Structure formats: C-alpha cells, structure tokens
Amino acid sequence: MRYSAFSVLKNALSGHKGWKPVWREPEPKAEYDVIIVGGGGHGLSTAYYLAKEFGLTNVAVIEKGYLGSGNIGRNTTIIRSNYMLPGNERFYELSMKLWEGLEQDFNYNAMVSQRGVINLYHSDGQRDAYARRGNAMRLEGVDAELLDRKALEKLCPYLDFDNGRFPIQGGLLQKRGGTARHDAVAWGYARGADMRGVDIIQNCEVTGFVIEAGVVKGVETSKGTIRAKKVGVAAAGNTTRVMDKAGLRLPIESHVLQAFVTEGLKPIINTVITFGVGHFYISQSDKGGLVFGGDLDGYNSYAQRGNLAMVEHVCEAGMAMVPMIGRARVLRSWGGIMDMSMDGSPIIDKTPVDGLYLNCGWCYGGFKATPASGMCFAHLIARDAPHPVATELRLDRFETGRVIDETGRGAQPNLH
Amino acid sequence: MRIPCPHCGERDHAEFVYRGDATVVRPDPDAPGAARAFHEFVHLRTNPAGLHKEHWYHEGGCRAWIVVERNTVTHEVMGAVTAEAFALSGGLSGRKANA
Numbered sequence: 001m002r003y004s005a006f007s008v009l010k011n012a013l014s015g016h017k018g019w020k021p022v023w024r025e026p027e028p029k030a031e032y033d034v035i036i037v038g039g040g041g042h043g044l045s046t047a048y049y050l051a052k053e054f055g056l057t058n059v060a061v062i063e064k065g066y067l068g069s070g071n072i073g074r075n076t077t078i079i080r081s082n083y084m085l086p087g088n089e090r091f092y093e094l095s096m097k098l099w100e101g102l103e104q105d106f107n108y109n110a111m112v113s114q115r116g117v118i119n120l121y122h123s124d125g126q127r128d129a130y131a132r133r134g135n136a137m138r139l140e141g142v143d144a145e146l147l148d149r150k151a152l153e154k155l156c157p158y159l160d161f162d163n164g165r166f167p168i169q170g171g172l173l174q175k176r177g178g179t180a181r182h183d184a185v186a187w188g189y190a191r192g193a194d195m196r197g198v199d200i201i202q203n204c205e206v207t208g209f210v211i212e213a214g215v216v217k218g219v220e221t222s223k224g225t226i227r228a229k230k231v232g233v234a235a236a237g238n239t240t241r242v243m244d245k246a247g248l249r250l251p252i253e254s255h256v257l258q259a260f261v262t263e264g265l266k267p268i269i270n271t272v273i274t275f276g277v278g279h280f281y282i283s284q285s286d287k288g289g290l291v292f293g294g295d296l297d298g299y300n301s302y303a304q305r306g307n308l309a310m311v312e313h314v315c316e317a318g319m320a321m322v323p324m325i326g327r328a329r330v331l332r333s334w335g336g337i338m339d340m341s342m343d344g345s346p347i348i349d350k351t352p353v354d355g356l357y358l359n360c361g362w363c364y365g366g367f368k369a370t371p372a373s374g375m376c377f378a379h380l381i382a383r384d385a386p387h388p389v390a391t392e393l394r395l396d397r398f399e400t401g402r403v404i405d406e407t408g409r410g411a412q413p414n415l416h
Numbered sequence: 417m418r419i420p421c422p423h424c425g426e427r428d429h430a431e432f433v434y435r436g437d438a439t440v441v442r443p444d445p446d447a448p449g450a451a452r453a454f455h456e457f458v459h460l461r462t463n464p465a466g467l468h469k470e471h472w473y474h475e476g477g478c479r480a481w482i483v484v485e486r487n488t489v490t491h492e493v494m495g496a497v498t499a500e501a502f503a504l505s506g507g508l509s510g511r512k513a514n515a
C-alpha cells in the first residue's frame with residue numbers, strides 16, 4: 001500500500017481497519033543471492049538499496065532479535081555532516097543528501113527535521129578549531145556557519161552564556177543537520193526492502209559461516225543453514241562476535257553509550273546543541289521529551305546499560321550549559337553497544353574471505369550514516385567495488401597507516 | 417562498578433582511568449615481521465563478550481597501574497592484581513588469556 005494523504009483519510013473514515021502489516025514474516029529459503037547479517041538501520045538500508053538501486057531482490061536480512069532492537073532504536077537521532085577529513089566528509093554528505101530525499105524515496109514518514117546542529121565553543125582556540133572545521137566542510141560543498149555570541153544569543157537565548165567556568169562564545173552551525181525518527185527509519189527501509197521481495201527474518205541468530213575453500217557459501221543460523229552467494233555483515237556492537245566465526249580479528253572494541261529522555265515539555269530546545277567542554281548534547285523530540293546524552297562510559301562492554309558515574313557527568317554538563325532543564329524529570333535511560341574503531345571512523349570493505357563483506361566501526365555516530373552506509377555497502381556487494389565516496393573506509397587502512405582520525409587521538413577507542 | 421585495588425581496597429570505578437586490553441604484548445621491533453606484529457599490537461583486539469583482563473590506572477588513589485578481570489557482559493568484577501604481579505605471573509603470555 002502506498003501511503004498518501006488520501007490513504008490516511010480513507011483509513012480514518014473506515015475506522016483504521018484497513019492498515020496492513022508493513023513487512024512479511026517469511027521462513028528462510030534454502031538459498032539467497034545475498035544475505036545481510038543484522039537487521040539494524042544499516043542492514044535494512046543495505047537490503048533496500050540492493051533491491052532498489054542494484055536490482056538484487058533475492059536477498060535476506062537476518063536479525064537475531066526483532067527489528068530495531070539494536071542501536072537503530074537506541075540512538076539520539078542526530079543527523080549531520082560536519083566532519084573535517086575528506087575520507088569522512090564526502091561519505092557523510094552523501095548521507096545528508098539521501099536524508100533530504102528519503103521520505104519521498106521510500107514513501108514513509110521518517111520525521112526528518114533539519115532543525116540545525118550547533119557545536120558550542122568556549123575559548124578563542126576552540127573558535128579557531130571550529131572555524132577550520134567549518135572551512136573544511138565548505139570546501140566539500142557542505143553548509144557551515146560560524147556564529148558569534150550575538151548571533152547565537154538570538155537563536156538559543158536559554159543557554160548559560162555567562163557560565164563562570166565555561167562561558168559560551170559562539171558556535172558552529174550546520175543548518176541542514178537535525179534529527180530523524182530512528183524507529184521509523186528502520187521501518188521505512190524494512191518496508192521498502194520487503195515490498196521489493198527482500199525476506200526479513202527476525203529472531204534468527206547467525207551462529208557461524210559456511211566457508212568452502214576460502215569462499216563464503218552461506219551462514220549457520222538458529223533456524224539452520226542458509227546458503228548464499230554473498231554475505232554482508234552489519235552487526236554494529238556485536239561485529240567482533242560475528243566475525244570471530246570467520247576467524248577475523250578486528251580493529252574494534254565494543255563500548256557502552258548511554259542516553260536519556262525526560263517527560264514531555266512544551267517546545268523549548270529548538271535545535272540540536274552540543275556542549276564544547278565535557279560531553280553533553282541535547283535536542284527535543286517532537287513528542288516533547290528532551291533527548292540527551294554524553295560520552296561513552298569508557299570501558300569495554302556488551303551490557304546494554306552503563307554506570308552512574310557517566311549519568312552524573314552528563315547531568316552536570318547539561319546543567320552547566322542549559323540550567324533551565326534542571327527541573328525536568330528524566331523518564332528513561334538506556335545504553336547501546338558501540339562498535340568503536342581504532343581511529344573513530346567506519347569500515348565498509350571486503351574481507352580476506354571471498355564473498356564476505358564487512359560494515360562496522362560506526363562508533364556513536366552511525367545513525368546519521370544509515371542511508372549512505374546502506375547505499376555504499378550495497379554498491380560494494382553488488383559491484384565488488386567501493387562506492388566513490390567510500391574508497392577510504394578500508395579495513396586495511398590501520399596496517400597501511402591511512403587512518404581517518406578526526407580528533408587525532410590515536411588507537412584508543414574510548415577517546416574517539 | 418567497584419574495583420578492588422590491590423593497594424587501596426575496593427573503590428568506585430570513577431577513581432580509575434581505563435586503558436584497555438592488558439593481554440596485548442609490545443612486539444620486539446627487531447624481530448622479523450615486526451611491522452605486522454606492531455599493527456596487531458596497536459590495532460587488533462580480541463574484544464571478548466565475557467571475561468576481559470584490562471589495564472586500569474588508579475588516578476584518584478595510589479596511582480598504580482593494575483590489571484582487572486571483569487565480565488564485559490555483566491560488568492561483574494572478578495578481581496584485580498598489580499600490573500607488575502600480572503606480568504610476573506606470565507599474564508602477558510599473549511591474547512589467549514582473553515580467549
């Protein structure tokens with residue numbers, strides 16, 4: 001069913017009894033052309049673009065839980081393309097362009113909202129660093145605007161500009177950045193893929209690979225062996241556990257990142273804002289909840305929950321930036337497992353096993369990448385060659401020294 | 417999460433700084449294949465779901481490096497020894513310790 005104003009009206013008049021489930025729940029076939037391991041945002045968008053852009057429809061997405069149970073349903077929904085290094089910026093800008101046309105493309109309301117993203121600066125040195133980042137973005141044709149204090153006061157009068165310790169001098173604004181509804185992104189891609197014939201198989205865990213003479217021939221799952229000509233893995237925080245089964249050791253550590261949401265409030269935070277000292281960022285969902293988060297807890301973790309020390313840090317940083325939120329009550333907090341790479345940038349590449357492709361290293365920023373990640377991974381799988389904007393997202397870049405380290409922190413995943 | 421520092425006793429983990437996997441061993445730079453060995457040492461991690469031996473630095477206490485064994489799935493801390501004791505006991509015999 002195509003969604004439109006007409007279909008909403010028609011179903012409203014018939015008591016909303018006409019809506020159908022948006023994807024099937026098929027049993028796995030014996031063999032597919034392509035199997036995608038992981039039904040998160042990236043696995044689903046990959047399947048969607050495989051079918052839509054590359055004509056591959058004999059495809060299955062295999063998900064161990066239910067759709068959206070991983071990070072795609074746990075993130076704070078920020079989309080932006082304010083990166084500095086060419087290897088990243090071209091990729092994230094493709095993603096931003098795909099976001100801008102996404103809802104028309106897959107005929108689903110993903111609530112893409114370009115409300116802007118502002119990174120605050122608190123010192124002259126930090127202003128210079130953001131000026132440089134903004135210039136690097138503009139060189140790639142991406143919008144960036146350096147706001148001084150006056151301009152920022154007009155946009156966000158509620159910030160604590162004269163904070164005694166960290167006064168706010170201004171911010172770097174990307175107007176085209178913003179938020180999107182994370183669950184709807186997963187559902188929209190799932191529906192679009194399913195409509196084109198992709199089988200989405202939930203509650204089915206991949207437990208191993210079928211590898212014959214160095215070539216992948218399928219996967220072992222909790223529902224038996226499923227054969228495939230090609231297999232792409234997009235398992236985010238569980239990448240290591242999955243790729244262990246293919247005998248690969250990766251430049252990845254799994255870490256927990258927490259997020260928080262308050263009770264619903266009237267509109268008060270009109271954009272996405274990140275604090276420039278300590279880790280804190282905030283936006284307001286369309287339902288009214290303040291959605292905020294901070295840094296990784298900082299230790300290896302596969303638990304989808306963190307500790308109180310980071311809760312305290314995030315709340316303190318929030319109070320330093322926007323004291324007015326101090327009276328809002330936090331409703332929920334949760335954690336997700338991040339696939340932290342050694343340089344803070346992602347990997348979309350082939351592996352030493354023929355026919356086995358890898359998509360990982362999203363750190364805490366893979367939601368914004370969902371469209372481009374799917375497009376580029378689909379390109380790689382279908383054509384056996386990297387998409388032009390993803391040529392630097394290589395698995396071997398750590399060995400060859402071509403790392404993409406935005407912050408220059410080195411091989412310490414919890415600092416990226 | 418509370419970490420039993422061998423010097424200071426049980427303390428809140430917030431007193432510590434995390435470094436990471438304690439079982440990777442700095443290779444011999446003069447040995448054949450050193451470039452590859454250094455890549456593995458610097459970049460590749462076993463990243464287990466389960467028991468993990470890891471370096472923590474007790475910044476807010478005795479300022480010693482210690483090795484903590486912790487379950488990455490439950491955050492249960494199994495125990496801790498000084499980094500020195502860990503090295504002397506052969507804990508650095510390679511990544512198998514985290515297998």
Ligand SMILES: Cc1cc2nc3c(=O)[nH]c(=O)nc-3n(C[C@H](O)[C@H](O)[C@H](O)COP(=O)(O)OP(=O)(O)OC[C@H]3O[C@@H](n4cnc5c(N)ncnc54)[C@H](O)[C@@H]3O)c2cc1C
Pocket residue numbers: 037038039040041042043062063064065068069070071072073074075076077078079204205206207234235236237238242257258259293334335336337338362363364365366367368369
């Ligand atoms: C608290 C938090 C806040 C974040 N905020 C942002 C943000 O504001 N902006 C942003 O850009 N990014 C953000 N991120 C990061 C973003 O959510 C992730 O990088 C991105 O969702 C990862 O890709 P994915 O959607 O494919 O992952 P997931 O949804 O985790 O998908 C991976 C899937 O693989 C499945 N899987 C794993 N192992 C197996 C197996 N053996 N067999 C079958 N299936 C398997 C999992 O069940 C999971 O569903 C945030 C993350 C968290 C946790």
Ligand SMILES: [Zn+2]
Pocket residue numbers: 421422423424425474477478479480
């Ligand atoms: Zn101590």
